Amino acid sequence: MILIFGGVYQGKLEYAIGRFGLTEEDITLCADENATCPTGRKVIGDIEKWILALIKDDKNVLEETEQFINKNRDTIVICTDISCGIVPIDPIMRKWREEVGKFLGLLATNSDEVIRLYCGIPTILKQGI
Amino acid sequence: MRIFISGGCKNGKSTYAQKLAKHQHNSPLYYVATMSSVDSEDDERIIRHKQERAGWGFLTIEQPRNIIEILDKCDPSGSFLLDSLTALLANEMFTPSGKVDEHASERIAYQLSDVLHKIQNIVIVSDYIYSDAMLYDPLTEAYRKSLAYLDRLAAKCCDVVLEAAYTQIIVHKGDHIGEMI
Numbered sequence: 001m002i003l004i005f006g007g008v009y010q011g012k013l014e015y016a017i018g019r020f021g022l023t024e025e026d027i028t029l030c031a032d033e034n035a036t037c038p039t040g041r042k043v044i045g046d047i048e049k050w051i052l053a054l055i056k057d058d059k060n061v062l063e064e065t066e067q068f069i070n071k072n073r074d075t076i077v078i079c080t081d082i083s084c085g086i087v088p089i090d091p092i093m094r095k096w097r098e099e100v101g102k103f104l105g106l107l108a109t110n111s112d113e114v115i116r117l118y119c120g121i122p123t124i125l126k127q128g129i
Numbered sequence: 130m131r132i133f134i135s136g137g138c139k140n141g142k143s144t145y146a147q148k149l150a151k152h153q154h155n156s157p158l159y160y161v162a163t164m165s166s167v168d169s170e171d172d173e174r175i176i177r178h179k180q181e182r183a184g185w186g187f188l189t190i191e192q193p194r195n196i197i198e199i200l201d202k203c204d205p206s207g208s209f210l211l212d213s214l215t216a217l218l219a220n221e222m223f224t225p226s227g228k229v230d231e232h233a234s235e236r237i238a239y240q241l242s243d244v245l246h247k248i249q250n251i252v253i254v255s256d257y258i259y260s261d262a263m264l265y266d267p268l269t270e271a272y273r274k275s276l277a278y279l280d281r282l283a284a285k286c287c288d289v290v291l292e293a294a295y296t297q298i299i300v301h302k303g304d305h306i307g308e309m310i
Contacts, residue, residue, distance in 0.1 A: 010281075086261060118301055
């Protein structure tokens with residue numbers, strides 16, 4: 001697994017497309033209404049939205065995310081880092097923020113490579129397990 | 130040298146950017162002020178910024194909109210500090226009449242490209258507003274998207290790209306920054 005994370009609009013998907021020569025069919029983007037575990041594509045993007053869908057559906061996030069990792073060992077996973085702002089008043093948003101944080105930790109531990117994007121510029125934080 | 134610096138609030142970006150601008154060798158040294166005051170809180174912030182800059186030798190140019198005009202008002206061979214893209218975009222996007230200009234970022238991108246083409250010594254400050262757990266209204270989201278677009282454009286055109294992280298500076302692009310500080 002390869003993890004690409006960073007703030008919103010920092011060029012994460014663009015980096016993946018450029019580096020791995022991907023086409024549209026290789027990419028799936030998650031939505032916050034769909035709690036089905038995404039799998040079967042080279043790139044799974046907006047994974048934080050899937051986490052929000054799990055929370056909204058009252059699913060066990062830890063179980064679901066562990067399954068996700070088992071199903072996506074050879075996938076490039078893109079996640080928006082939402083950990084650096086104000087703690088949200090809305091309890092669902094608060095839970096979302098924490099669950100995405102935990103999930104990113106889990107993803108990073110299980111990834112062969114971890115890349116952070118800032119203003120379109122990649123920094124490789126981890127390479128090789 | 131063209132330098133882009135961003136980061137979270139209260140990370141010391143502006144002060145660090147002032148130091149970087151001061152280290153550029155070409156004179157005159159311009160401070161491009163982009164804030165346009167809307168209330169007493171802004172007035173206080175502007176006064177605080179002016180006090181912080183006093184004695185640094187900056188010539189202040191008020192340019193809350195149309196950044197391209199600095200090319201006419203100033204000597205392009207001087208050194209510039211542009212603080213900040215955040216305010217510039219807010220002023221261009223949210224007009225005093227209450228109308229929202231959805232093409233603001235394209236216009237700024239065009240003007241900024243020209244500015245960065247003609248000015249060699251400039252420090253540009255922006256704000257990193259991309260990592261919070263919020264689903265924003267479409268207008269706020271459009272503003273974030275536009276600022277990120279301008280940030281990426283500036284980062285592409287600049288020789289050095291920095292991130293301020295609580296007194297620490299992360300160098301994302303350009304390795305000759307060490308000589309300057």
